[in-house]
Amino acid sequence: MNLHPPRMWLPPDPPDQTELDAFEEQARAMRDDYAAARPARLAVLATGPALRDIDKAADCRCSCHPSPASPSLHEGGARCPCQLTEAERAELWDRVFEYTDEEAEALERREKEEDEARAQLAEAAAELDVDTGVECWAYPFVVAGTCDGRSFFLRERHGHWRVEVAADPSCTDLWGTSGAPGIEIAAGSAADLCDAGRDASPVVALRLAVRAVRLSGLRDRCSHEVPSEESHQFCRRCGTPLHEAELWKWPAPPPA
Ligand SMILES: [Zn+2]
Ligand SMILES: [Zn+2]
Ligand SMILES: [Zn+2]
Structure with a gap:
């Protein structure tokens, strides 16, 4: 499990107006040179x-x-x-836009594979009791949905993936809402998303994302059971290292 202490993802600051003006000035000069x-x-x-x-x-x-x-x-x-x-x-x-026979066949094959993957994903989603779907098949690959009432997504690109949950519990679509703050709770490399045959698998990605959302959520809410044995350093319910309890709380959403 690639869980890490949660950290906030904020939308980028709007660009500085002075910088924008300088860019515009530069572009105007280039246009003038080109015309001359x-x-x-x-x-x-x-x-x-x-x-x-x-x-x-x-x-x-x-x-x-x-x-x-x-x-x-x-x-x-x-x-x-x-x-x-x-x-x-x-x-x-x-x-x-004309397809060769070969290209048309490849396209058909890919559509069939995607249909199969969609059906497998729906099956896994029902079993996990989450509402989810693939938002994007590649570059980036994104599976997004709602788990226990919290919007989340897993996004993979260039061999790296991360899972984010919506910082605002009322956000119903973290992936689809531009500028909505998210909390990153897990990250790793693309090999984690492969099945036993080493193929990238949306089902493996979904299971991993849901596990991350549930375990991270549990660590956030858990009141932590202090073990009777002092040598035991972890909460018995959620596995949080007890000296890190504060670190695993989800940060509050920034004021709107
Ligand atoms: Zn030309
Ligand atoms: Zn040309
Ligand atoms: Zn706990």
């Missing part, structure tokens, strides 16, 4: 491959212009989208 260099761009473009519309190329931000362009990108500028007609561009877009 237009004649020079036109002169360079005239030395490159023949273009259908040299004016559009002068205003195009694609890195294939101005010449001398890379011959490997958009044929040195001649096949840049800015040089194509509306109809030619539309045809290229159509081609982007």
Whole structure:
């Protein structure tokens, strides 16, 4: 179990207005420079491959212009989208969204796998008595829901995961509410979320998240039973090290 003492996650502070103004000023200067260099761009473009519309190329931000362009990108500028007609561009877009048979099969396979995973997850959720679902299958992977009345989520990305519960008990969707403060209660690496076959498993992730929410919640609420034997350093009900009891209390939500 990757439980750690709870810590508050707060939404980031709004950006500093002076910094924003400085950025805006910098951007304006760059736009001015770009506009001033237009004649020079036109002169360079005239030395490159023949273009259908040299004016559009002068205003195009694609890195294939101005010449001398890379011959490997958009044929040195001649096949840049800015040089194509509306109809030619539309045809290229159509081609982007055309699936090969192989791609269509892979898509179908993935949809089937997701359906299966969803069914397994629903089964596990019923067994654990939580209301939950996968919010996002990858980048990040997110399983979110409500456990014993508290909104929670597990989020994994770049091999790391964490579990958060809503700091405000009245928050019904911590993952879906931007800026809602959360309390991180557990974290670990992606290997913890794999099943016996070492595949990432939403069911394993859900079980781990629910266990974390329940144990952390118990440690928060427990009045701790002091053991009769003095050598025993842990609460018999929740396992909290008795000298750390305060550390395991969930922090109060910040004032709204
Ligand atoms: Zn281009
Ligand atoms: Zn272009
Ligand atoms: Zn206890």
